[in-house]
Structures are given as structure tokens and as C-alpha cells.
Amino acid sequence: xxxxxxxxxxxxxxxxxxxxxxxxxxxxxxxxxxxxxxxxxxxxxxxxxxxxxxxxxxxxxxxxxxxxxxxxxxxxxxxxxxxxxxxxxxxxxxxxxxxxxxxxxxxxxxxxxxxxxxxxxxxxxxxxxxxxxxxxxxxxxxxxxxxxxxxxxxxxxxxxxxxxxxxxxxxxxxxxxxxxxxxxxxxxxxxxxxxxxxxxxxxxxxxxxxxxxxxxxxxxxxxxxxxxxxxxxxxxxxxxxxxxxxxxxxxxxxxxxxxxxxxxxxxxxxxxxxxxxxxxxxxxxxxxxxxxxxxxxxxxxxxxxxxxxxxxxxxxxxxxxxxxxxxxxx
Amino acid sequence: xxxxxxxxxxxxxxxxxxxxxxxxxxxxxxxxxxxxxxxxxxxxxxxxxxxxxxxxxxxxxxxxxxxxxxxxxxxxxxxxxxxxxxxxxxxxxxxxxxxxxxxxxxxxxxxxxxxxxxxxxxxxxxxxxxxxxxxxxxxxxxxxxxxxxxxxxxxxxxxxxxxxxxxxxxxxxxxxxxxxxxxxxxxxxxxxxxxxxxxxxxxxxxxxxxxxxxxxxxxxxxxxxxxxxxxxxxxxxxxxxxxxxxxxxxxxxxxxxxxxxxxxxxxxxxxxxxxxxxxxxxxxxxxxxxxxxxxxxxxxxxxxxxxxxxxxxxxxxxxxxxxxxxxxxx
Numbered sequence: 302x303x304x305x306x307x308x309x310x311x312x313x314x315x316x317x318x319x320x321x322x323x324x325x326x327x328x329x330x331x332x333x334x335x336x337x338x339x340x341x342x343x344x345x346x347x348x349x350x351x352x353x354x355x356x357x358x359x360x361x362x363x364x365x366x367x368x369x370x371x372x373x374x375x376x377x378x379x380x381x382x383x384x385x386x387x388x389x390x391x392x393x394x395x396x397x398x399x400x401x402x403x404x405x406x407x408x409x410x411x412x413x414x415x416x417x418x419x420x421x422x423x424x425x426x427x428x429x430x431x432x433x434x435x436x437x438x439x440x441x442x443x444x445x446x447x448x449x450x451x452x453x454x455x456x457x458x459x460x461x462x463x464x465x466x467x468x469x470x471x472x473x474x475x476x477x478x479x480x481x482x483x484x485x486x487x488x489x490x491x492x493x494x495x496x497x498x499x500x501x502x503x504x505x506x507x508x509x510x511x512x513x514x515x516x517x518x519x520x521x522x523x524x525x526x527x528x529x530x531x532x533x534x535x536x537x538x539x540x541x542x543x544x545x546x547x548x549x550x551x552x553x554x555x556x557x558x559x560x561x562x563x564x565x566x567x568x569x570x571x572x573x574x575x576x577x578x579x580x581x582x583x584x585x586x587x588x589x590x591x592x593x594x595x596x597x598x599x600x601x602x603x604x605x606x607x608x609x610x611x612x613x614x615x616x617x618x619x620x621x622x623x624x625x626x627x628x629x630x631x
Numbered sequence: 632x633x634x635x636x637x638x639x640x641x642x643x644x645x646x647x648x649x650x651x652x653x654x655x656x657x658x659x660x661x662x663x664x665x666x667x668x669x670x671x672x673x674x675x676x677x678x679x680x681x682x683x684x685x686x687x688x689x690x691x692x693x694x695x696x697x698x699x700x701x702x703x704x705x706x707x708x709x710x711x712x713x714x715x716x717x718x719x720x721x722x723x724x725x726x727x728x729x730x731x732x733x734x735x736x737x738x739x740x741x742x743x744x745x746x747x748x749x750x751x752x753x754x755x756x757x758x759x760x761x762x763x764x765x766x767x768x769x770x771x772x773x774x775x776x777x778x779x780x781x782x783x784x785x786x787x788x789x790x791x792x793x794x795x796x797x798x799x800x801x802x803x804x805x806x807x808x809x810x811x812x813x814x815x816x817x818x819x820x821x822x823x824x825x826x827x828x829x830x831x832x833x834x835x836x837x838x839x840x841x842x843x844x845x846x847x848x849x850x851x852x853x854x855x856x857x858x859x860x861x862x863x864x865x866x867x868x869x870x871x872x873x874x875x876x877x878x879x880x881x882x883x884x885x886x887x888x889x890x891x892x893x894x895x896x897x898x899x900x901x902x903x904x905x906x907x908x909x910x911x912x913x914x915x916x917x918x919x920x921x922x923x924x925x926x927x928x929x930x931x932x933x934x935x936x937x938x939x940x941x942x943x944x945x946x947x948x949x950x951x952x953x954x955x956x957x958x959x960x961x
Contacts, residue, residue: 504879516868539847549823549834
């Protein structure tokens, strides 16, 4: 996607046509503050041929967390809303859920009660709703849900609750020859059906948590069946591990919003040459949400201290972002 | 790499310059037999805009096995020669190996004796030579080895023992907008340090077997340490699993040479629309090696039957390939 765009630009350039107008300001939803200046300055110095910090296109790897970095994550991770909706849909096939926690509470609409079971309850909900089908069936279920389900507070589609400034940042990096990856604690197969359309990030550039799958031949047709067993948790120390496993190169830029992204930012900035690390700080209770050190979702505490100590960019959503969601623009 | 090449071609085209001369015959090392015709016919029909079998560039995913498909694999997988060389280098740090199998036999030059311990002996050799260091240290060791080690029969560098017709095929697909991936039973980190240079395949498009790694901060510097524990075996049923995990789309073309590739070819050809599957059959005892149904390395038995039943292309190296290794061309 990014290279195709670069290619289109190269063709336009050679043909003597004008570049698209956004080249003038590639980040119109960003206020003209230090965060924006730092982004532009980094991109300019790594893309300028002959400059001391020049990085060849093949090495321009940028990794993005997804929940709280590219789209919102309150009042719960959106994938958890998907799981809850699936519990309701699947309940008729599971009469035993009426008596069995965490499902019994969920079906009565008592999410908090269901989650008193902690991590184990969460895992049971995820496995009951994410495993047991083929990969193609699951992808279709996600596609159907993401096209219709709406956020409980805004009434918007979840894919409308992406951050306009981050969409501009992704496009800006892509046009400048960066290969952009998602590196999320969320489910890899929950993201892939829609990330290309929404972010310009193709499935092969999406990294996430996963459950195991098994190859089977059913009636002569090969399928991959999703098993109720964790394969990998792509969070905290897992992020550099997954980046190495999946990409095999160290990113030169990384973008996150919580302590779950700390190790990814450490790993990225420890490489040689020019490096860039950015945290999105949720500071706008009016247009979005305000939370950091004590939040159970998207806690930003240790990473905020380290960002301040190391001079990583911390985006103040309230002051740095002119627009937060694309639907505000009208 | 592939998209960069495509881009370069697009620019040349718009600028009114001639295409490189290999456009006339993109596969000069292939004899003009049915295999070559099938390849060209497939590529033409999926890349022709408006044609019924047209596939958009983003979906032109092609996966290649490595050992026996892109480079030779006799008399042993080349990675195993690497492991043997490492045992010799590391032996002074392991005086206990003199008395301990499989190392004792190896150090006496008795590979066959060492391998009487079967899979367990093999695993011990791999772990002793592939784990215990950081990912960067391991990559450097591979780079040093691959730049100097020579094949016991030909005396050539291992990277010279790649198949010239397959290099042409990779370039042909890349120029036609395909994203080419390696999907190998070999170690992912053993391949990545050199696949971009040799095949035009960047690290993020290399999939292979792996051991686990662990994120650690050592003296304030984050590192990934390679652990003596299998993470994933990318062979047989594992290949479609890894393709789904890593790429998230089904390939439209797959290339292999052994029963270890059967499931990858099944998975690839079971998708909708035009599909292509090819097996390299080692039939040239004079220029390379001849082996198939009873070989312990690269056995081709079930997959050969299935290829014949399903009409997959089976390359007869002796008759289909004008040149086998690049060094023959002179």
C-alpha cells in the first residue's frame, strides 16, 4: 500500500504533474506544536538522500500500537465488545451458559460481575467466542460485526473512532517510504479483516496476539481451525519478541500510548542511527477520554516517566490535536 | 524490493524509456517446455487488467520453500553444515562434549554416528549452536559463516548454490507485482541475514522454524536472547498455519520440492480464482542430484502423486532447466 502510493507519486513526479496538495501540510489535524515539528523533522532527516541520518526505504520500519494509539479504547477495548456481542449470539447454542459464570452474568448484562473472575473469566469469554471455527468463518464474523456494531457512547461505528491525526501520520509515513506495521495486544485475526481499508495497512503488516490454529482436510477441502489455546500474547515484553519474529528488523520509529508499549519503544530507540518514539497521552475528557497512571485500560505510568526521562515525544491530545475523530471534521 | 522494482519500471515506462531487455524472455534459463509455458501463462492471466482471472497486486502472494526449491539441500540441509561448523568453533568452551553424544562423534568427524541419536540428537546440536546468544550476535555469526563456508562437494559458497531458474522466476514474479515470501522448514533467523541480497526477499517476507526468544535489559540496553526451546516448526501442516499467522492471506502461487510442502500447495490451490502450484523434481544426477520417493532429505513421494492427480506443475530439472547454478553460466 505504502509503496504503491510512493510509486504513484514517483510516476506523477516524472510525468511532471503536481504533487497532491497535502504535501504542503501533511498533518493538517495536528496543531503547530512541538509534537508535530518533531515528527516532520524526523521524517525529513531520515528521507533526505545524502543527509547524515538518511535511512534507505527498506529499513524505514514504523510500528504502531492499535488500541488507544490508532483508535479509542474506552470504556473497554473494542474487541471485548465484539466478544460480548458474540456471547449473546452464541447463547442459544449454549443453554449451560445460563448457569455458568462468567456467561450467566454477561447474559444478564452485568459485565462487571462477569469480570470478577479476573483473567480466567476473560480468557473463557475470549475462547468461547474466538475459537472453534475456521479462520475464514472467523474473519467473516469480524467483517459482519465491524460493519454494523456501534460504540455505546458515541453511537459511531468502531472504525469511525480512529484518530484523524494518526491517519494523517500513517499516510505521511507511507508516502515517505515507510513500511507501517500494527503491533497490538489485540487479536491479529480480529484486526486483519479491516486494517487495510481503514489504515492502509495490509494483513501481512499486522501483528497481534493469537490463538493456535490447526490444519485439517475436511471433505477434501483444507481448512485452518482456531483452537481454544493461547499461541502468543503481543504485549509488553512480547512486542519486541513479535517484532523480531514477524519483521526481522528493528523499527526506526514506534508509536504507542500505554505501559504495554514501553518495551517496543525501548527496543526501537536502542538501535543505531536516528530513532523516533511517541506516546499518545489521553488528556481530553471532553472530545475523547482523559486517563493515564491509574487507568485499568491503557495505563500510562512507567512509560510516561521513561518518555520524560528520555525525551520521547508525548502527544497531549487536548493541545496537540486540532481534530480527534474524522467525524468531527464536518 | 519487488514493489521498488515495479516502481522503477513504472517510472521508466512513464518517462518513455525502454523496459529492460529481459522483458523479452524473463526466464532465459528455462527450456521452452510445458513448465515454462505454464508459469508465463499463469502470470499473464492474473496480471492482465480486465481479464477474468485478474488478481489485484495486493493479493499476488507467492510462497517459496527454500531447501531444495531455491537452493540445493544435498548431501544435508545447509543449515546443518552451519551447526556442525559451530560445534567445532564452540567445542573449546565445552570440554564435556568430548565425552558426550552427539557432540563426541561430531568432533571426531563422525556425523552418521552422531545422528544415530535421531531427532533428539539433532535437537541437541541445534540448541547448542543456535541458542544462548542475542539475536544480533546470532545474525552476525550467520553472516560471517555464509560469507565464507563452502559446500563439501562443489567447493562453492552456499549462496552460489541457488537455482538460476528460480532466481529468474522470483524476479519475474516481483516485477509483475507479486510479493514473494519464503516459507521454509529452515530457521527463520538463519535465512534472514542474506535472503534480501540473494533472492530480493526482505526479512519481513521470510517465514521459517524458530526457537523462542526473551526480551531482557542488559546494562540498560534491551536485547532479545535466543532460548533453547522450540517455538514453531514450519513444515508440513505447519506451513499453512505459519502462512496464515504471518501473511494473513492465502497465496495464489506456491513453490516447493518435497512432501514437507504438500500442505502449503493444498492450502494455496484450494482458494478461489486462478491458482498455481509447482514442485521442483530433482532429476539431474549429473548437474545436481537425483532423488525423490526414498530420500531422507527432501523426500518427494505423496506430493508427487498429488501433483500428478491434480495437474500441478512438476519441474523436471534435467529437461526443464538449461542452467541449474549461476556459476555454470560462464
